Amino acid sequence: MALLKSLSSRKILAGIFAPTALGVVAAAAIVLPQQDTPTVADPYLAGLAKTTDCHDMVSLGIGGRGDIPRDQSRMLVDENGNRLPAAQQGAYRSHWVEPVISAPLGQHEADNGYAAIYIEYPADLASYENAVNTGAENTIKVMQAIRKSCPNTQFAIVGFSEGADVARRAAMQIGNQEQTADGEWAIVDPAAVSGVVILSDAGRGAGEGFFPGADNDSNPNGFDRPYEPGSGAVPGRGVLPDTGGGFGWLDGKVASFCSEGDFTCSAPENIALIELLANVGRQVNGDALEREGLTPATGADLAQVIGRIALLALADISADEDWMRSDETFLEVLIKVSDPSYDPATARPTTPAAAAAEEDATGEEGAEAPIPAERLSNLAYLPEKIVKELVGFIRSNQNTLAVVLADPYDQTFGYNEETKDHYGHHFDYWDDDIDGKGTSTVEYAAAWLEHLARQAKAGNQVDVAKVDKAAVLMIAEETAQAETTEPTTPAPSPTSNVPEGAPADESGLPAPVDGAPAPAVVDPAAPAVPLAPEAGVPAAPAAPTAPPTGSTEATTPATGEATAPTTVETTPGTEESTPTGTPTTSVVPTTTSPAPRPAA
Secondary structure (H helix, E strand, O other): OHHHHHOOOHHHHHHHOHHHOOOOOHHHHHHOOOOOOOOOOOHHHHOOOEOOOOOOEEEEEEOOOOOOOOOHHHEEEOOOOOEEEEEEHHHOOOOOOHHHHOOOHHHHOOOOOEEEEEEOOOOOOOOHHHHHHHHHHHHHHHHHHHHHHOOOOEEEEEEEOHHHHHHHHHHHHHHOOOEOOOOOEOOOOHHHEEEEEEEOOOOOOOOOOOOOOOOEOOEOOOOOOOOOOOOOOOOOEOOOHHHOOOOHHHOOOEEEEOOOOOHHHHEOOOOHHHHHHHHHHOOOOHHHHHHHOOOHHHHHHHHHHHHHHHHHHHHHHHOOOOHHHOOOOHHHHHHHHHOOOOOHHHHOOOOHHHHHHHHHHHOOOOOOOOOOHHHHHHHHHHHHHHHHHHHHHHHHOOOHHHHHHOOHHHHHHOEEOOOOEEOOHHHHHHOOOOOOOOOOHHHHHHHHHHHHHHHHHHOOOOOHHHOOHHHHHHHHHHHHHHHHHOOOOOOOOOOOOOOOOOOEOOOOOEOOOOOOOOOOOOOOOOOOOOOOOOOOOOOOOOOOOOOOOOOOOOOOOOOOOOOOOOOOOOOOOOOOOOOOOOOOOOOOOOOOOOOOOOOO
16 A cells, blocks of 8 residues: 555655666656657768668667667668668767767778667566567667678677666677577677676676676776776665576676666665565556556556466465475565566476466466365464564565665655756766776776777687687797897887876876886787787687678777767756766777687
8 A cells, every 4th residue: 555655755656666676667667757759860860771881890779768769760771671670870869878889989980890879679667577678689689680781790788777677688698598509699699799888787696796707807808997986896786686697608798887876786685575566666567657647547557466476476385385384485485476587387386276376366277176184284384484474574674674764766866957967876877986087987888899899890809718729829939939039129109109297098098007017019020920910919710609700900090089970969858967978088909809708
């Protein structure tokens, strides 16, 4: 009853119901206004983008609720002219994702080596699970279409808020797939994914670092700029822990950013009631509740979800003959069966009593049978079970009251109507300071994408897991012999023209601290080393398990501001603040070898 009353009071809702979801589940839809229809840019700038227009690298931007392209006449088309669920950057602009995916454009506008597109998906809360799963499917569908037309194209995936959940799920599907016996990949070759950026990760594991599976906790593999937010990994976990997991083949290529205080990704442990309400929120029509309030129709939708969860819980308990003697509490059962991914058919072996309960919950036929006499004997454990229930409830909700009293909705999504300022921690990523010198998380992510785009342009995508170790050792030995037998005069350092005491390098990020080793200088007179690309980074032939990557002659991109096509920017809505502007950083790559893949 408290939940229903909360729907009529924004303040009560912020303190009780909204904390359970905070923007990524249906509760957030009830308080956050729906974003206005995004402004579509000048169609003449967009053109009719086709997958046959190949690029060295394509970034896929995935916005949050309502932050998606909608103009169907401006969508990407495949090589057969079929419309795809994506729009090229010139046809749409996201206020939030744009600063990251537009960063490499300045280096590649002349040679068309880079493109940024936006994924279309429901991006609503009529059914959160359907929206996010559809987004993951659309992301993969677009990647497959591009890869079919341009087999050497590399990808980066960037998502924020609800779009961050989409990016995570798509990356997990790609990274955890199994290679077929003939060396093919059912989805997309994981080697084709250069990097994944997740801003506000609802599936983040408890205490998980910013770069899952990376060799170094402070940066993704192959990018030596450290990410230094000061306090290390943010405490807590994502508000949707059941959606989390490892990235498999993509370990070391993922940046999962979370700001402390952003409840979406830093929810504390022991908030069982909030977790249960979050699961309920993922299954109700939040958009309808926002539009219409509590009506007979929306109330019936909510009651149906709650009733189904209760019946599934009874069926789950009935399937366990020893449940009364177990330590599992009824609240734990409710959380388990309220998970949208819960499958009663595989959860537990079904007894006749459980089948009857499941029939009531799902409408499917089940066998009817009275409760066996031996099951009735479990009632003797009822007093002990009640004590376990009380102790378990208290233990699993130690932080629930503190979270509710802290008003996590305002803490996460706070917005000042008068100043038009999003002060909630969900928007920290655009104006935080990770190094004490003004570098924001979004600028760091943009610099990483610039680095990846530069690698793709130079054809330096090398997977160490595919390299013959003997060949690498032989190359290293030949290189050492060449250096000792033919000493030469080092070439001028590419940064030798930087004035002494300059505060930053040509990347636009703060320069390395004093005493840090300078980048190695390639000797132009040294003999060529087999398999070494012109960019000066050791490489080796890829195994046949991954498609060949395209390569062009390595060039030194001009530094300066990254420019994006002239577009009309969307009006900030449900998930918008006013960042300082599109990052213009570019980072000189220090290495191009990604981390080894995990064993198959």
